[in-house]
Amino acid sequence: MPAPLHVLILEDQPDDAELALHELRRAGFAPEWRRVDTEAEYLAALDPALDLILADYSLPQFDALRALELLRARGLDIPFIIVSGTIGEDIAVAAMQRGAADYLIKDRLARLGAAVGHALQQRRLQAEKLRADQLLKASEQRFRALIEHAPDGITMIDGGGKLQYASPSTLRILGYDPSEIIGRDPSELTHPDDIERLWQVLNDLVRHPEQTFTAQYRFRHKDGAWRWIESTISNLLAEPSVGAIVFNYRDITERKQAEQALRAAETKYRMLIEHIPAIVYQAALDETSSTLYVNEQVEAVLGFTQAEWVADPQRWLKQLHPHDLDQVLAGVTRAHASDTSIRSEFRMLTRDGQVVWFGDEAIVVRDADGRPLFLQGIMLDITARKHAEEMLETERYWLRILIESLPDLVFLKDTESRFIIANKVTAQFMGAASPEAILGKSDFDFYPQDVAAQHYAEEQQIMRSGEPVIGREKPQRDVAGRLHWLSTIKLPLHDHHGRTIGMIGIEQNITARKQAEDQIRQLNADLEQRVADRTADLARANAELQAEIVERLQLEARIKQHADRAIELAELARLLAEANRELQPLFDTIAQHIVQLLGDACTLTILSDDWKLMQVKAIAHVDAEGMALMRALLTEPYPAHEGLAGLVVQSGQAVLMPLISAEQAQARIKPAYRPYLARFGMASVLMVPLRARGRILGTLGISRVEAGRPYTEADQLFLQDVADRAGLAIENARLFAAEQQARAEAERANRAKSAFLASMSHELRTPLNAIIGFTGTLLMKLPGPLNADQEKQLTIVQRSGKHLLTLINDLLDLARIESGNVELQLEPVVCQDVIAGVVENLRPLAEQKGQRFAVVAPAEPIVVSSDQRALGQILINLINNAIKYTDAGDVQVELRRRAQGADQSAEHAGTAPGLSRPERLVEFVVRDTGIGIRAEDQAKLFTEFGRVASAEVRAREGTGLGLRLSRQLATLLGGRIELQSELGKGSTFTLVLIEG
Numbered sequence: 001m002p003a004p005l006h007v008l009i010l011e012d013q014p015d016d017a018e019l020a021l022h023e024l025r026r027a028g029f030a031p032e033w034r035r036v037d038t039e040a041e042y043l044a045a046l047d048p049a050l051d052l053i054l055a056d057y058s059l060p061q062f063d064a065l066r067a068l069e070l071l072r073a074r075g076l077d078i079p080f081i082i083v084s085g086t087i088g089e090d091i092a093v094a095a096m097q098r099g100a101a102d103y104l105i106k107d108r109l110a111r112l113g114a115a116v117g118h119a120l121q122q123r124r125l126q127a128e129k130l131r132a133d134q135l136l137k138a139s140e141q142r143f144r145a146l147i148e149h150a151p152d153g154i155t156m157i158d159g160g161g162k163l164q165y166a167s168p169s170t171l172r173i174l175g176y177d178p179s180e181i182i183g184r185d186p187s188e189l190t191h192p193d194d195i196e197r198l199w200q201v202l203n204d205l206v207r208h209p210e211q212t213f214t215a216q217y218r219f220r221h222k223d224g225a226w227r228w229i230e231s232t233i234s235n236l237l238a239e240p241s242v243g244a245i246v247f248n249y250r251d252i253t254e255r256k257q258a259e260q261a262l263r264a265a266e267t268k269y270r271m272l273i274e275h276i277p278a279i280v281y282q283a284a285l286d287e288t289s290s291t292l293y294v295n296e297q298v299e300a301v302l303g304f305t306q307a308e309w310v311a312d313p314q315r316w317l318k319q320l321h322p323h324d325l326d327q328v329l330a331g332v333t334r335a336h337a338s339d340t341s342i343r344s345e346f347r348m349l350t351r352d353g354q355v356v357w358f359g360d361e362a363i364v365v366r367d368a369d370g371r372p373l374f375l376q377g378i379m380l381d382i383t384a385r386k387h388a389e390e391m392l393e394t395e396r397y398w399l400r401i402l403i404e405s406l407p408d409l410v411f412l413k414d415t416e417s418r419f420i421i422a423n424k425v426t427a428q429f430m431g432a433a434s435p436e437a438i439l440g441k442s443d444f445d446f447y448p449q450d451v452a453a454q455h456y457a458e459e460q461q462i463m464r465s466g467e468p469v470i471g472r473e474k475p476q477r478d479v480a481g482r483l484h485w486l487s488t489i490k491l492p493l494h495d496h497h498g499r500t501i502g503m504i505g506i507e508q509n510i511t512a513r514k515q516a517e518d519q520i521r522q523l524n525a526d527l528e529q530r531v532a533d534r535t536a537d538l539a540r541a542n543a544e545l546q547a548e549i550v551e552r553l554q555l556e557a558r559i560k561q562h563a564d565r566a567i568e569l570a571e572l573a574r575l576l577a578e579a580n581r582e583l584q585p586l587f588d589t590i591a592q593h594i595v596q597l598l599g600d601a602c603t604l605t606i607l608s609d610d611w612k613l614m615q616v617k618a619i620a621h622v623d624a625e626g627m628a629l630m631r632a633l634l635t636e637p638y639p640a641h642e643g644l645a646g647l648v649v650q651s652g653q654a655v656l657m658p659l660i661s662a663e664q665a666q667a668r669i670k671p672a673y674r675p676y677l678a679r680f681g682m683a684s685v686l687m688v689p690l691r692a693r694g695r696i697l698g699t700l701g702i703s704r705v706e707a708g709r710p711y712t713e714a715d716q717l718f719l720q721d722v723a724d725r726a727g728l729a730i731e732n733a734r735l736f737a738a739e740q741q742a743r744a745e746a747e748r749a750n751r752a753k754s755a756f757l758a759s760m761s762h763e764l765r766t767p768l769n770a771i772i773g774f775t776g777t778l779l780m781k782l783p784g785p786l787n788a789d790q791e792k793q794l795t796i797v798q799r800s801g802k803h804l805l806t807l808i809n810d811l812l813d814l815a816r817i818e819s820g821n822v823e824l825q826l827e828p829v830v831c832q833d834v835i836a837g838v839v840e841n842l843r844p845l846a847e848q849k850g851q852r853f854a855v856v857a858p859a860e861p862i863v864v865s866s867d868q869r870a871l872g873q874i875l876i877n878l879i880n881n882a883i884k885y886t887d888a889g890d891v892q893v894e895l896r897r898r899a900q901g902a903d904q905s906a907e908h909a910g911t912a913p914g915l916s917r918p919e920r921l922v923e924f925v926v927r928d929t930g931i932g933i934r935a936e937d938q939a940k941l942f943t944e945f946g947r948v949a950s951a952e953v954r955a956r957e958g959t960g961l962g963l964r965l966s967r968q969l970a971t972l973l974g975g976r977i978e979l980q981s982e983l984g985k986g987s988t989f990t991l992v993l994i995e996g
């Protein structure tokens with residue numbers, strides 16, 4: 001079934017219309033039609049849905065050309081075919097010009113089908129073209145609108161590098177109207193720094209026209225500012241419709257700025273994280289919270305570099321303080337499960353083992369969908385705070401101790417007088433078991449109502465006024481009713497802002513002190529009474545004392561005078577005692593001292609040995625002129641009976657004339673002295689005899705020039721005392737001089753004797769040796785036999801000769817020593833060796849006499865600096881004597897060191913010079929149990945020829961020189977010989993020498 005063809009037939013002849021319809025059907029169309037023949041009907045039937053209008057060219061009231069016009073006027077584009085009986089060429093042209101689709105002659109209607117088909121085809125083609133045109137137009141409009149309204153701009157550059165096109169948005173983006181810049185070279189407006197890069201891109205674009213490139217560069221806005229541009233650039237030079245390089249560009253200045261801002265913010269954030277004074281970390285959400293990131297601070301705080309810390313994700317666990325490990329891991333688990341941050345505190349060890357306290361806050365960071373990503377944490381070094389807390393804790397503890405150690409009640413109360421702090425003493429006083437038991441309570445809970453009220457009122461007053469109570473002493477009953485005295489301090493307590501928040505109380509229990517004070521008061525009262533009594537006694541005693549003091553002072557003045565004199569006298573006495581045989585200085589000293597003491601003039605007169613003459617030997621005067629005058633007058637000796645001195649010398653009595661008149665003086669004085677009288681006068685005179693051992697030596701006289709201070713008897717006694725001492729000194733000096741002279745003579749004589757003995761002994765020894773020698777020869781019977789008598793006598797001769805030789809040798813030695821002719825050779829000598837040498841010779845002698853002979857000496861050698869021969873000689877003498885003066889008995893020789901401090905007294909048996917305490921002493925002790933020596937004989941043994949005058953001694957051969965010689969030698973060796981002996985019991989001679 002073909003689609004129906006809607007046809008409007010404009011025809012007044014229905015047959016003609018049928019004919020046309022017939023033709024249409026024949027041609028295969030299925031016409032649905034309507035026939036009209038007036039303009040009105042036509043207009044009413046016009047409908048865009050019509051497919052075809054068939055119009056008879058001429059109608060009675062209407063015509064086809066008019067219908068065509070109306071159709072066009074309606075704007076309808078329906079194929080319009082004119083059918084006419086007859087029609088001229090010109091009409092056909094006019095119809096076609098007016099838009100008719102075709103033109104047919106009625107008798108040739110057979111063509112109608114083809115004409116309609118063609119018209120419909122034409123119409124369809126036209127409609128399609130129209131639609132295509134409309135589509136094109138619409139698309140172009142859209143495209144243009146797009147370009148014009150797009151945020152991006154488009155420019156095109158032709159092959160010559162000039163701007164060929166700029167989209168209108170260029171005005172908005174870069175401020176240029178396209179017309180302003182078309183034809184310009186865009187590189188002029190490009191930032192010089194970016195041109196190079198842009199050229200690079202364009203080069204690439206030319207080489208690879210199929211690709212699109214993107215470039216960012218700065219382009220100058222019309223307002224002069226540089227804008228960042230991002231262009232997508234395509235090479236469409238080869239596209240004929242374009243023939244240009246197309247820049248699709250947009251302003252990205254803000255994006256650039258945002259990027260820079262972002263970068264800056266990121267840097268800032270990173271700096272912040274890295275320099276925040278805390279360790280910032282990120283950790284995985286695994287069981288051990290493995291480290292993912294840590295900031296640089298880890299090095300400053302823990303000593304591990306950032307890299308080291310991150311390289312070992314478990315490092316943080318290794319550095320964790322072992323005691324805190326479990327707690328921290330539990331914290332990690334909690335943090336993983338929590339939406340909020342989890343805080344914890346723990347310790348870590350630094351690289352070098354220091355403990356650092358951290359306060360940590362960690363939170364799980366999640367993505368936008370709430371999925372957990374990692375753990376983010378921050379660790380703050382809170383070591384200082386921890387220490388401070390510990391300190392605070394310690395301080396609190398100390399404070400507590402302090403409060404508890406105080407013997408006083410110490411407490412703090414709030415503004416309502418309730419206890420905040422109290423020590424044990426307070427609790428005890430309140431009758432509570434412990435300080436805690438009274439906290440929060442007030443005095444009303446413990447004391448009777450009235451007492452508590454009183455305290456409350458007082459404390460409220462203190463807190464209100466700020467006026468403290470300090471040191472108030474008041475009796476108070478404790479809860480048990482016992483009375484105590486308390487010394488109270490109550491102060492208001494302020495907080496940091498100065499607000500009163502309570503009060504401080506310190507109460508000292510001073511009951512004991514109060515009691516003591518009471519006692520003291522009582523005692524004081526008693527004491528005061530006693531003091532009053534005593535004061536009266538004292539006043540009396542004082543009056544007596546005053547009187548006594550006056551008396552004493554007078555006495556003291558007198559004593560002082562005596563003392564002064566005594567001192568002078570002592571000084572004088574010292575001078576007199578020290579006086580040597582020089583007499584004149586002695587006389588002068590005496591005279592000067594006496595003038596000093598008794599003034600004004602003094603003369604010392606000495607009597608000649610024959611008592612006939614006197615001479616003034618010393619003069620002193622307080623006045624230099626008086627001194628000179630007296631010297632001039634009293635030079636010559638004068639007769640021993642003249643003047644006052646004569647009187648004194650003759651009578652032996654002192655003369656005291658306290659007051660003397662000029663006449664008396666004139667009469668008494670010796671004539672030579674008179675000019676002095678005339679010049680100075682004499683008001684008082686005193687003269688005493690100078691005596692020594694009952695003999696008068698001269699006089700000592702004094703006189704005063706002026707009256708007023710007469711000499712007294714006390715002065716006389718004093719002067720006589722001085723005169724007696726002076727007399728003795730003078731006598732001693734004289735004796736000393738005489739003795740010196742005698743000694744010098746004796747020494748001379750002794751030396752002469754020694755010299756004589758020395759020469760004599762020498763002279764004697766020669767013949768004596770001959771006698772002994774020849775006697776020996778005879779006794780050996782070399783010249784011939786001897787009879788018994790001869791032999792006996794010759795033996796006596798020989799023994800006597802030998803004795804004489806010993807005597808002479810000893811004398812010779814002694815003489816040599818005493819004349820100072822001995823030269824000792826001092827060298828270190830071993831004492832044991834010397835003793836051995838001596839004993840070797842003498843032991844047979846002792847054994848002959850049946851004595852026990854022993855030597856005792858320390859094993860270690862004792863060395864002395866000595867002359868071997870002299871030491872040997874002393875020992876020979878001592879040991880020989882011991883053997884000689886012992887019959888049957890013991891002789892012992894001992895060598896020993898003297899115990900320190902056991903040095904026997906220096907005066908004992910004579911001290912040799914050079915033996916002083918600090919030196920070590922060596923003793924050669926020779927003991928015997930022989931005849932012994934009486935004490936009174938002991939001293940003389942050491943003198944020449946000193947032998948004890950007893951039969952026992954006389955019976956033994958001896959010279960009495962040995963000990964004398966030994967002592968002299970000992971002295972020369974710097975030592976001494978000591979002796980202890982008892983008659984009949986034995987003797988001990990000890991030679992003492994200095995060791996070393």
Ligand code: ADP
Nearest residue numbers: 881882885932941947948958959960961962963
């Ligand atoms: P002599 O040659 O007489 O022994 P000394 O000078 O040696 O001379 O002695 C003097 C005197 O000292 C002796 O004569 C004797 O009286 C007495 N004497 C010395 N040694 C001893 C002694 N060991 N026992 C008793 N008397 C002694």
